[in-house]
Amino acid sequence: MRLGARSVVLAALLAGLAAAPVRAEDLKLGMVVPITGAAAESGRFAQWGAQLAADEVNAAGGVLGRKLVLAIEDDQTSNPGGVAAFNRLASDASIVAFLGSIRSTQTQAMDPDVRRVAKPVFFGGTDPELTRGGDPWLFRCRPNDAYSAKVIAAFGVNELKLKKWAVVFSTDAFGSNGHKHLVEELKADGAEVVTEQGYANQATDFTPVVLAIKGSPADVIGSYFTFEQDLGIFARQLRQLGVRTPWVGSPSIVATTALRLSGPALFGTYGVADFNADSSPEAHAFADAYKAAHKMAPDNFSSWTYDAVKLAARAINTAKSTDPKAVREAILAVRDYKGVEGTYDFDANGDGLHGYNIVKNDGGKVVFIKHIEFAP
Amino acid sequence: MTVLLQLLFQGVGIGAVYALVALGFVLIYRATNVVNFAQGQFAVVGAYSMVVTTADLGLPYWLGILITLAVMAVFGALFNLGVYYPLRNRSFLPVVISTIGASIFITNIILGIYGPEPSMLAPMLDAPGISLGALFLDAQYLTIIAVTLALVALQYLFFEHTLLGKRMQAVSQDKEMASLLGIKVGWMIMLTFIYSAMLGGIAGILVAPILFVSVGLGGQIALKAFAATIIGGFGDVPGAIVGGIAIGVIETFGAYYISVPYKDAFAFIVLFAFLLLRPSGLFGEKVSQKA
Known part of the structure; x- marks a missing residue:
């Protein structure tokens, strides 16, 4: 009997949810x-x-x-x-x-x-x-991600005027695609990729990656990190070992979690972001x-x-x-x-947007720098 | 030269963490002949206990550590009663499955409470570390190495020079004989679980400021620690320490000189080599000799 009463209440609730606002002419x-x-x-x-x-x-x-x-x-x-x-x-x-x-x-x-x-x-x-x-x-x-690579390369090469790139990327599908596109774009923009460092997600230590960047002539870092924890460990070890080169990252570098975990280690870095209120x-x-x-x-x-x-x-x-x-x-x-x-501007493929915002981590606050747009 | 020393330092540091977790594996294996696949989750529980006490409740760090050790002791006892004790007279496999089940259960309970977002734990010391020229010694890694050394020394003294330690050793060598000699086997096993849980908790406390605190923390370390125990010789205490540090050093050097994406593979290449060429590990006895 009690079970019956419960089912009735549940059914009434479900009916209420389903029936809510939709009318025939909507x-x-x-x-x-x-x-x-x-x-x-x-x-x-x-x-x-x-x-x-x-x-x-x-x-x-x-x-x-x-x-x-x-x-x-x-x-x-x-x-x-x-x-x-x-x-x-x-x-x-x-x-x-x-x-x-x-x-x-x-x-x-x-x-x-x-x-x-x-x-x-x-x-x-x-x-x-x-x-x-x-x-x-x-x-x-x-x-789409082809544009994040275009924007990272264009901003670093044309705005920051930096031509010797270290590319750090996760070896998962997202990171290796980003890496592939970024290297292509950098070469097209006349920059040189001096070291390419892939890592497997959930890494415990980035010392070998940081030392490779430190030992290379790189004057800027471009990155595709999938998880904010990996980004946090890398950022801290990068600063501890004294690497201060500018850094332009994929959207994860300005994700709320990354800002919280990494704190000052990410101050002064740039990232691409598809939405920014400013x-x-x-x-x-x-x-x-x-x-x-x-x-x-x-x-x-x-x-x-x-x-x-x-x-x-x-x-x-x-x-x-x-x-x-x-x-x-x-x-x-x-x-x-x-x-x-x-x-x-929708193109024939159905892609509506063709650019990204560049933002900067200014003392832990994400500030809008500029929007970079490409022809569809 | 600086690069070499830097890699060596990081390798030993992360290896010390593997060693601590490996030690927990070994102690429980010696006492019960069972591999505890929830050992990595012990570290996760310890790390979350630190986050709750120091970050959420705002207690001092030392008090957080004391509370966490107490929590781990209770946790180890409950783990024994819930996961091992009811199956103690069964064969190897049901108990192993039981520990795997416990590991999944713990992971999901924590996921349910704290969600997948990682939390932060402050490092044990305020100073970032020591710079020697271009070499940088991270304070937390120095702490890890020091604590591991101290624990190994304490453990040696305990097992070799106290009656309780000798009783626990006797149980691990031959339960029936120990029981005939009047040693309370059940209690010794209970103590082993409590101590292993505390070791796992300490590993969690130490590594949390470096790797952040999330449910994935345990899995990252436990697999390497497991490899370390096999390389060292399953069931051998010095072997677990040497194996853990060896894996830390090998993977760090392998990553720098050969390939970063294959970093995790190096530990397991060494593991395969040992399984093929020297299955008893560096210090291990053959199974037939143990009984």
């Missing part, structure tokens, strides 16, 4: 997001960013005169979970477009189903290959609204979903239709749209 965007699992916290940020954009769209009259609502499914922070969540959403024919994952491997796992469903999917994974595989329905709302008036306004709503600063987990919802609404309004092909054409036609991640 215009639905599907959103695949981690609600449980290791990335649950970042999943909440992603929902906040998307909801903020939806509220602004609705305040401005909605989409095709209809109210924009989000239909959310949990990906459980896993690839199978992401695929299952996408397919649950896709079974609802009234959903016009989707927000996928910020994780490259999840996006890769969802790719066959995205092609089958044949509706626009915005995503945030940064593996360059994702938009080069011929899937016409993927649209990226963050700059990079544009749009980013600034977004940061203010987000802070007012959630009492904390936004990061790239919420900025790309904010842009994705705005872009979807804009494309559907421009197309004056919810027909997937018409919406797709409208997204590809987006030019010079000022989002909070940067300025969107």
Whole structure:
């Protein structure tokens, strides 16, 4: 009997959750997001960013005169979970477009189903290959990793005027791809790579790497660290052994965890970041609204979903239709749209952004230096 | 020359940590004939206990260490009662599986409480280290080497020159005989678990300021420590120390002179070589001789 009462309460709760705001005339965007699992916290940020954009769209009259609502499914922070969540959403024919994952491997796992469903999917994974595989329905709302290497090289060579590079990278997929692109870009920019040092994740000691850099003629370090702990150990040993050369790193160098673990060892270093509140008036306004709503600063987990919802609404309004092909054409036609991640100019592959912000660690505070943009 | 000395210092320093964890492996193996695969997690528990007492509660460092040692002693006793004791009359395998299960359980409990984000622990000494020309001796590594030496000396005195130590040795050599001589075998094994947990905790306290505190901490060290025990000769105390330091030095030199990405491989290449050519390790006795 008690069990029965409990089930009734549970069923009522579930029904309440499912039935909440969606009405027949609402215009639905599907959103695949981690609600449980290791990335649950970042999943909440992603929902906040998307909801903020939806509220602004609705305040401005909605989409095709209809109210924009989000239909959310949990990906459980896993690839199978992401695929299952996408397919649950896709079974609802009234959903016009989707927000996928910020994780490259999840996006890769969802790719066959995205092609089958044949509706626009915005995503945030940064593996360059994702938009080069011929899937016409993927649209990226963050700059891909090919651009982080371009920006690290361009800033170091052209702005800092440093030509002898030490490249330090994790030997995992992310780090070795970054290393490959960075070396290519440096050579193209006329710089010389004097030492290349790969390491395996979860390293205990970076002395051999630091001594190799110290013994080389390098006057600048470029890095692709995957985990902030490795970055922290390397940074401390680098300073202890007296290496003070400038350092331009991939986004992890300005991650909150890295700043906390490394402290003064990272002061004065440069990093690339796709979202920075000071990079544009749009980013600034977004940061203010987000802070007012959630009492904390936004990061790239919420900025790309904010842009994705705005872009979807804009494309559907421009197309004056919810027909997937018409919406797709409208997204590809987006030019010079000022989002909070940067300025969107979609190329034929579906990449919306083509640049990064350069930021500097100024005594533990991340300050905006400049935005470097490349032609699509 | 400076490069050589710097590499040697780092190698001995990180090797001393492997040695401490290896010592825990060896002591439990000698007492119970079982490999405790949760030994690395002992270091994680010790490191988190330090974070809770010194960083979260703001207690002085020395008090944090005392509390952590007490926590580890209780933890070792509970580990014995929960993981080893109920299976003590079973064969080798169920007990090993039980320790692996315990390791996964501990990891996930900590993950549930503290999450995957690493925490920080301040180093034991305020000074960053000593500079000798271009050579830099990190204060925390110096502490690690000093504490390891002191523990090895203390342990030698304890096992060779106290009655309790000799009783524990007797149990590790022959439980039935020891029991016939009136030694309380169960209690000696309990003491071994308590001491091994404290050793693991000390390794965690020492290494946390260098590697940061996260659940991955134990796995990073334990695998190398395990290799160290095999190289030294499974069940041999001096062997664990020499094996640990040898692995630290070999991987550091191998990384600098041969390849950094393959750093972790060097320890295991040496391990393979030993398993093939000298399975009993540097100091180990053959299994048939032990019984």
